[in-house]
Amino acid sequence: MNLNRLQRQENSVGFDRSRRNFCLKMAGGLAGAMLAPTFVCRSFAGKPELQYIREARYYRKLDGKKIQCLLCPKSCVVSPGERGFCGVRENRDGVYQTLVYGRLCSINLDPIEKKPLFHFLPGTTAVSVATAGCNFRCKFCQNWNISQVKPEDISFDYLSPEALVGLTKSRQSPSIAFTYNEPTVFTEYILDTAALAKQRGVHSVMISNGFIQKQPLLNLCKVLSAIKIDFKAYSEKFYSDVVSGSMKPVLDTMVRIKEQGIWLEIVNLVIPTQNDDPNSLRELSRWVVNNLGTDTPVHFTRFHPQYRMNNLPPTPTRTLENAYEIAREAGIRYVYIGNVPQNQKENTYCHSCGNLLIERAGFSIDSNDIIDGKCGSCQTKIPGIWR
Numbered sequence: 419m420n421l422n423r424l425q426r427q428e429n430s431v432g433f434d435r436s437r438r439n440f441c442l443k444m445a446g447g448l449a450g451a452m453l454a455p456t457f458v459c460r461s462f463a464g465k466p467e468l469q470y471i472r473e474a475r476y477y478r479k480l481d482g483k484k485i486q487c488l489l490c491p492k493s494c495v496v497s498p499g500e501r502g503f504c505g506v507r508e509n510r511d512g513v514y515q516t517l518v519y520g521r522l523c524s525i526n527l528d529p530i531e532k533k534p535l536f537h538f539l540p541g542t543t544a545v546s547v548a549t550a551g552c553n554f555r556c557k558f559c560q561n562w563n564i565s566q567v568k569p570e571d572i573s574f575d576y577l578s579p580e581a582l583v584g585l586t587k588s589r590q591s592p593s594i595a596f597t598y599n600e601p602t603v604f605t606e607y608i609l610d611t612a613a614l615a616k617q618r619g620v621h622s623v624m625i626s627n628g629f630i631q632k633q634p635l636l637n638l639c640k641v642l643s644a645i646k647i648d649f650k651a652y653s654e655k656f657y658s659d660v661v662s663g664s665m666k667p668v669l670d671t672m673v674r675i676k677e678q679g680i681w682l683e684i685v686n687l688v689i690p691t692q693n694d695d696p697n698s699l700r701e702l703s704r705w706v707v708n709n710l711g712t713d714t715p716v717h718f719t720r721f722h723p724q725y726r727m728n729n730l731p732p733t734p735t736r737t738l739e740n741a742y743e744i745a746r747e748a749g750i751r752y753v754y755i756g757n758v759p760q761n762q763k764e765n766t767y768c769h770s771c772g773n774l775l776i777e778r779a780g781f782s783i784d785s786n787d788i789i790d791g792k793c794g795s796c797q798t799k800i801p802g803i804w805r
């Protein structure tokens with residue numbers, strides 16, 4: 419048995435966003451490890467806006483200096499001086515600009531299990547970054563204080579792609595995660611950073627709502643190793659009423675990710691009375707089996723009251739157990755329950771012989787019996803990226 423005991427929480431990294439104290443602080447024996455000031459790109463010294471304001475990659479010009487954004491399915495038409503729905507892209511005299519290229523408001527060293535990605539380099543870390551902005555308005559958002567604000571309303575620091583890749587290598591982390599807010603809104607930075615990371619042997623993963631147009635997604639798939647999609651509910655009404663989006667483009671995204679051979683996992687936050695209807699969960703499970711295959715992991719996670727849905731109770735464990743059973747009956751081989759401490763259904767079991775493959779406790783790995791991508795007991799190949 420290949421034991422891989424980790425206590426990743428001890429290695430959490432905090433990012434002090436005040437410019438004077440720009441540093442990485444590592445707990446657990448590495449306290450005070452500094453990110454040297456020279457690590458920050460200073461090529462635009464004296465013109466700080468030029469660091470993080472760049473021309474957007476996906477838009478077209480219209481009459482009267484208007485533009486149409488072609489990044490996500492909202493397809494915003496934006497007049498000069500105005501911004502798109504996500505609040506981080508601005509029409510400046512007929513040229514569409516992203517305001518958040520490398521404008522990072524959060525950077526942490528997270529266990530990959532926190533994303534959650536359970537079939538991707540288990541027991542490793544990812545340097546995890548975010549900007550302001552989102553193209554959804556989820557009433558239950560966990561990160562509303564960065565996703566639902568304008569970039570100028572929160573503190574940040576600029577990290578060039580070179581700096582972020584260098585930081586990741588210096589921390590001996592195999593991956594960068596674009597996460598917390600919706601990464602689609604800072605696509606240009608991901609494309610540049612992930613391309614560089616790939617050249618230097620570092621993986622890039624994206625934690626996304628999947629609400630993105632086809633061409634930018636295909637370009638991202640050339641440089642990403644894995645994508646986790648936060649699927650909201652198998653219901654157009656839910657997408658319209660609760661997150662201000664639509665479901666069909668997200669389904670299309672998941673099919674395209676699979677077609678491109680990128681590792682995909684799905685998370686469904688189950689919210690009492692909102693998206694916990696067994697029929698809807700059954701439809702989602704059948705759709706996954708028919709369109710993505712039985713090897714696509716699905717995580718059902720527990721809702722906790724917050725933001726604009728703090729009137730609802732936490733999801734009962736029984737509801738999550740039901741969702742688990744429904745997905746297993748539909749044929750999905752790897753189903754997980756999340757945000758429920760000490761639940762056995764956060765472990766990975768071999769779909770062929772039932773052997774306990776990965777035992778998890780929170781974000782830690784207690785044991786790992788996947789050897790060269792195969793079950794340590796029956797040698798069945800286990801879907802995922804393991805090395």
Ligand code: SF4
Nearest residue numbers: 487490493494502504
């Ligand atoms: S990325 Fe932003 S500006 Fe572009 S279409 Fe989507 S919401 Fe609108």
